[in-house]
Amino acid sequence: MGWEPIRKRRTGPVEPNLVDYERVYAGFSWDEARSQLTGLPGGGLNIAYEAVDRHAAGASRDRGALRCRGRGGHTTELTYDELRRATNRFANVLRELGAGKGDRVATLLGRVPELYVTAIGALKNTSVYAPLFSAFGPEPVRERLRLGDVRVLVTTPQLYRKRVAQLRDSLPALEHVLVIGDDPPAGTRSFAEAMARAGDEFTIPPTSPDDMALLHFTSGTTGKPKGAVHVHGAVLAHHVTAAYALDLHAGDVYWCTADPGWVTGTSYGIIAPLTHGVTVIVDASDFDSHGWYEVLQDERVTVWYTAPTALRMLMRSGAELAKRYDLSALRFVASVGEPLNPEVVVWGQEALGLPVHDNWWQTETGAIMISNYAAEDVRPGSMGRPIPGVEAGIVTGDGDGVTEVGDPEAVGELALRPGWPSMFRGYLHDDKRYAESFVDGWYLTGDLARRDPDGYYWFVGRADDVIKSAGHLVGPFEVESALMEHPAVAEAGVIGKPDPVVGEVVKAFVTLREGHDPTEELRAELVAFGRRRLGAVAPKEIAFDQHLPHTRSGKVMRRLLKSRELGLPEGDTSTLEVGR
Numbered sequence: 001m002g003w004e005p006i007r008k009r010r011t012g013p014v015e016p017n018l019v020d021y022e023r024v025y026a027g028f029s030w031d032e033a034r035s036q037l038t039g040l041p042g043g044g045l046n047i048a049y050e051a052v053d054r055h056a057a058g059a060s061r062d063r064g065a066l067r068c069r070g071r072g073g074h075t076t077e078l079t080y081d082e083l084r085r086a087t088n089r090f091a092n093v094l095r096e097l098g099a100g101k102g103d104r105v106a107t108l109l110g111r112v113p114e115l116y117v118t119a120i121g122a123l124k125n126t127s128v129y130a131p132l133f134s135a136f137g138p139e140p141v142r143e144r145l146r147l148g149d150v151r152v153l154v155t156t157p158q159l160y161r162k163r164v165a166q167l168r169d170s171l172p173a174l175e176h177v178l179v180i181g182d183d184p185p186a187g188t189r190s191f192a193e194a195m196a197r198a199g200d201e202f203t204i205p206p207t208s209p210d211d212m213a214l215l216h217f218t219s220g221t222t223g224k225p226k227g228a229v230h231v232h233g234a235v236l237a238h239h240v241t242a243a244y245a246l247d248l249h250a251g252d253v254y255w256c257t258a259d260p261g262w263v264t265g266t267s268y269g270i271i272a273p274l275t276h277g278v279t280v281i282v283d284a285s286d287f288d289s290h291g292w293y294e295v296l297q298d299e300r301v302t303v304w305y306t307a308p309t310a311l312r313m314l315m316r317s318g319a320e321l322a323k324r325y326d327l328s329a330l331r332f333v334a335s336v337g338e339p340l341n342p343e344v345v346v347w348g349q350e351a352l353g354l355p356v357h358d359n360w361w362q363t364e365t366g367a368i369m370i371s372n373y374a375a376e377d378v379r380p381g382s383m384g385r386p387i388p389g390v391e392a393g394i395v396t397g398d399g400d401g402v403t404e405v406g407d408p409e410a411v412g413e414l415a416l417r418p419g420w421p422s423m424f425r426g427y428l429h430d431d432k433r434y435a436e437s438f439v440d441g442w443y444l445t446g447d448l449a450r451r452d453p454d455g456y457y458w459f460v461g462r463a464d465d466v467i468k469s470a471g472h473l474v475g476p477f478e479v480e481s482a483l484m485e486h487p488a489v490a491e492a493g494v495i496g497k498p499d500p501v502v503g504e505v506v507k508a509f510v511t512l513r514e515g516h517d518p519t520e521e522l523r524a525e526l527v528a529f530g531r532r533r534l535g536a537v538a539p540k541e542i543a544f545d546q547h548l549p550h551t552r553s554g555k556v557m558r559r560l561l562k563s564r565e566l567g568l569p570e571g572d573t574s575t576l577e578v579g580r
């Protein structure tokens with residue numbers, strides 16, 4: 001079914017930042033855009049300075065920077081100057097602990113004020129901030145703490161006891177654990193006490209745009225997680241993309257619903273909005289339709305950045321519900337992380353009076369790369385057009401060489417020309433994998449897409465086997481490895497099974513070892529086992545299969561498992577194991 005473009009009224013309450021896409025795209029230069037940032041007083045560029053200190057030194061000093069709505073109804077508000085001082089304190093805490101430039105500081109936290117203070121304080125200290133998803137089980141937490149050589153971890157006593165304490169011996173690099181709240185468990189110390197002892201003045205050391213700033217963990221098809229390295233210079237892309245794709249203006253009230261354990265929660269939940277001097281709303285509660293509309297209404301949110309799964313859940317509770325709330329302050333709605341079906345874009349127009357603007361990017365790109373814009377008509381189902389300063393293409397080929405597809409509309413791999421400031425600068429400890437991401441002058445994204453004759457990009461699917469569930473990227477290998485640690489499991493193949501709300505659910509096919517029967521009890525035990533090890537990324541469904549399909553080289557063919565699950569033709573099976 002074709003969807004009509006959603007035409008924009010040309011007059012809104014605020015003049016959009018990007019009004020003439022073609023003209024701005026043609027004339028854009030990152031060097032010129034650099035003047036939108038301030039730079040450290042002594043030269044150099046530090047994300048934390050751009051996000052906080054430069055505002056605290058100016059007219060926005062007493063403006064709200066963060067409004068954190070806690071679970072119990074308690075709100076913590078920090079002005080830009082208060083955030084400057086709190087983050088100075090945390091930078092001093094790190095210094096006192098002996099953590100310095102390049103040392104990794106991780107959080108395993110939900111949406112609490114301390115997470116924001118840790119992230120920005122670590123950046124001030126030129127340490128590297130690495131967020132961890134608080135719903136991960138001990139296995140993924142261990143892998144990431146180890147891969148990241150994390151030295152300092154900030155978490156809660158509960159999460160520490162459940163996810164970290166039993167791993168501590170296997171993590172020699174982890175020297176300090178700070179916990180929020182009273183009663184620090186053995187081997188940890190109190191965050192609040194350390195902060196109380198620290199001074200609130202701190203001079204950011206010289207920082208180069210090429211200094212490592214952020215470490216984000218992501219997943220591929222094979223192997224353990226990858227640590228994508230980002231640098232302080234990325235802040236230019238955070239700032240510019242938030243102006244163009246999210247239409248942020250100083251004074252906006254902005255709510256990003258992404259979990260702070262993933263890249264969107266850092267790039268657009270912390271850095272980008274603060275660089276614009278907006279008030280960032282943080283809501284600690286779990287999803288609930290009424291609660292979300294209440295946040296939008298009560299905080300008078302003007303710009304809202306959310307995700308397809310959440311929007312589909314709101315859609316399920318009906319447009320009528322939205323209309324019971326006063327959403328008149330809302331000016332712009334954007335979505336990211338997974339395919340946004342056109343129905344949701346159109347529903348936005350009906351329920352919120354605003355279309356949803358889809359945009360596309362990934363952990364490696366660090367910032368939004370393709371987007372729909374405030375002043376442009378929206379084509380429902382399209383991710384939009386490249387951000388000024390970003391050159392995108394559709395290519396075919398493989399690791400030996402790629403070429404751009406000639407035909408408009410032909411499907412190929414979405415690729416980007418290296419050079420934007422937030423491009424990842426490495427996979428930690430894996431130079432080979434990093435080098436393999438670039439072929440013939442393109443960065444290959446792993447996504448399949450097409451571009452229409454007007455230059456709009458349309459998402460088609462992943463070129464690999466990674467799974468997107470409720471917006472979270474799940475590596476099948478990590479799930480398979482965890483399941484294979486169960487004594488009954490000989491082998492596992494893991495796929496994403498399409499789901500109307502969360503996009504995909506994780507489904508595992510397992511081959512049992514001899515002597516184990518495929519009973520309902522065992523199935524339930526495996527689901528629980530997965531959940532204990534992996535947390536929220538564990539398989540929701542498990543099927544027994546004593547004849548998993550293999551390639552000739554012995555790998556489980558996840559693609560085939562998926563085609564079978566969907567009842568699709570099995571395609572090319574020439575690499576299937578002989579005799580099966």
Ligand code: AMP
Nearest residue numbers: 336337338339359360361362363459473
């Ligand atoms: P992550 O690195 O976890 O942020 O995941 C990035 C991946 O999410 C991309 O490579 C896409 O597969 C998917 N993704 C992100 N944004 C979109 C979008 N707007 N439409 C479709 N898929 C998306």
